[in-house]
Amino acid sequence: MARGLAALLALLVSASVSLPAAAAPADQEGDRIRELPGQPPNVDFSHYSGYVTVNQARGRALFYWLVEAAPAAGPVAPLVLWLNGGPGCSSVGYGASEEVGPFRIRPDGKTLYLNKHSWNKAANLLFLESPAGVGFSYSNTTMDLYTGGDAKTALDAYAFLVNWLERFPQYKYREFYIAGESYAGHYVPQLAKLIYEKSKGIQNPAINLKGFVVGNAVTDDYNDYLGTFEYWWSHGLISDSTYHNLKKTCLFDSSEHPSPECVKNLNLASSEEGNIDPYSLYTKPCNSSASLKLGLGGRYPWLSRAYDPCTERYSNIYYNLPEVQTALHANTTGIKYPWKTCSDIVGSYWADSPRSMLPIYHELIAAGIRIWVFSGDTDAVVPITATRYSISALKLPTLMNWYPWYDHGKVGGWSQVYKGLTLVTVAGAGHEVPLHRPRQALILFRHFLKDTPMPTQ
Template sequence: MGYSLLFVLLLLSIFIKLCLAISLPPIEEQERDKITHLPGQPKNVGFAQYSGYVTVNEQAGRALFYWLIESPASRGPESRPLVLWLNGGPGCSSIAYGATEEIGPFRISSDGKSLYLNPYAWNNLANILFLESPAGVGFSYSNETSDLYTAGDQRTAEDAYTFLVNWFERFPQYKYRDFYIAGESYAGHYVPQLAQLVYQKNKGVQKPTINLKGFMVGNAVTDDYNDYVGTFEYWWTHGLISDSSYKMLQMACNFGSSQHPSMQCKEALRDAVLEQGNIDPYSIYTRPCNDTASLKHSLGGRYPWMSRAYDPCTERYSASYFNHPEVQKALHANVTNIPYSWKTCSGIVGDNWADSPLSMLPIYQELIGAGLKIWVYSGDTDSVVPVTATRYSIDALKLPTITNWYPWYDNGKVGGWSQVYEGLTLVTVTGAGHEVPLHRPRQAFILFRSFLENKPMPS
């Protein structure tokens, strides 16, 4: 009798282990990821939110953190497209910037505890999926510490693709839905690279699960040669540097012929930055937030003028909010108790960035040829990846013009300018800095709506 009981218990323990080993069905996984309420969230929020982890590499234990914010129920989320948003750095969090400073429905109050609504949130037009990428950024993690020191463009794209494949299994209702990728700054690399990977994997597939329709990037790192030329020209034409510094930069900086600038170029850049003085380079006409040590974006090795991060005082609110244990619990975040606090940008990931091609233009040519919808926008008061750099990069594609440069309007006022090329639309947003939706939320909303509807900017 004792033996049979022991046998039953043994079978029971094997059964329990097998049950634990089997992953939950998608609907149960979704329910597990559903956010019931965020601390400090306003009342009567009319949209569903989900967040959690998707493993992208079992062996290394790499898992990426996502936050899905659906369209309000009143706007029919089931019929709206899905948009993946990525921030750059490399090493900066899409939760810190995209979700809570730019296009998400919530803004964080200065107390670092409460949230208030953004009337121009992009989830009014689409279901928005924010991803902290690569592993080591924000809540995304790896069990192999070396992964944080060896991140680069290729692995970031591959992991993001694996994330999407696995995420669509968890959220099958989004399979075959119109899908777009958007982002800014160094996501000028992430976005086209991921779009290229999705496009190539979809080739020959009758009805692809990831139904990629196009992409959109803002103030995007695109092509080293044109980024250097256009940036120095912007500094000079906007009166930020002297004639002699401009000439020295043109002479000393070899404009993207190698991954890292020469010592002579670095010295010229240092002198130019000193001449610019205490401005916010990410938004040259707004006051810098002086009473905090500026965070460091990690592009400093490749683009030394980018080493001063954009800090309009909002970054510290997110650092405060997302480090609250109850916020992490509500988001199903930090489940492994990562041994460091959540940061808006990871210096380790960015400072040790491994691979970064000099140009994205060949990818643009491939995807324009594939017929994807591609929009590039630029806030015109950003001196870090300025509008001149973007215009030089697009000019290098030698695309035929369909609609020449024209002003677009919002309520009778010029909101910026646009030019429509064969296969690509360029839009500028007047008075906007590096983070266009932060500085010009209404105009950015109009831009996003026009992109989704594939209509030219209102003239």
């Protein structure tokens, strides 16, 4: 962890990421989306998309999609940045298109319908494809795609926000939150820390960070492994011997990547689990294609691909349509490769990944930054047991002990409120909570924004 933080601070000191002169506010009108191909009628909000340069010298530019809040959310609804993880997966393909965004893509890959539980009913949503090389985001320096990492991703996201707010000055000083899931469990707290450090001593910072919320989030190496192995075993997915061997070979390794013995046991676990969808344990894989691929390298071998409930296929069709790219002001430089939900390159060459986010949690809790963590309890990839072990390691005092929360008289999940952090589980949800339990996810989001405990019966 110390190495990761040191790298981040070194990059800040050297100012290797440039903040170019920001675009004039009038340019936001050029980013307005007039109408998306296949868009349904009765859309009552504005949305914008386009590019923001984060490093002029290297030609790095990140693609964004802003979905403004629906009128019912009020005139000064907060701004929420949504980040998907991977690393290397698209917030447009996942967060916007099958989770919290206002549109869903039909199986034909050409038409859209409205998501009645979109989070823009409560906030303005800013989806960012990050880092460069993910989705429509690009770099003119090819080597950038092979040298990605947590520190560079945080710096580029910060540069994006600074310059984006010059284009959209009406969002300066607005309540600002960051949300994300999976490997964004690294992106979100690191970006929050960077914003907090940059705003120290500023009475009214333009980026008015109030808090962050992460779901099924990669948080702490040791606890993620421990909780994941326990989940697999306790849900009958692996044998007793494999469970014990995983704990024996994977929990003490101090090297950057899993040891050969650990990888061997991860592959054995994969064969024992069979053809299941680990991202949603009790639903069928899409065309029986979603086997858990383990041991493919990296510190989190179970994150070798993103969840595919078939909706990913619709995104791959829709966002490669030329008329869609034109409407989104995307691919304006003629990227040589097709748009994909996850980059084949970026995540495979990840250069820096701190072992734990817990020190950042401690720092931001002490600073009064609101932190909520949620978890779908049928996810076997970053399961609830991993999250609970990580939060337990923070050793925070409990304010409200474990209790069920309710939606229309039915248990929606469970929650525990700590001093400085709230944990919420969502019953029956997989890795992408808003995909599997959209109504309950919106309830959770509204309570997070208000910082009120989940509803009791």
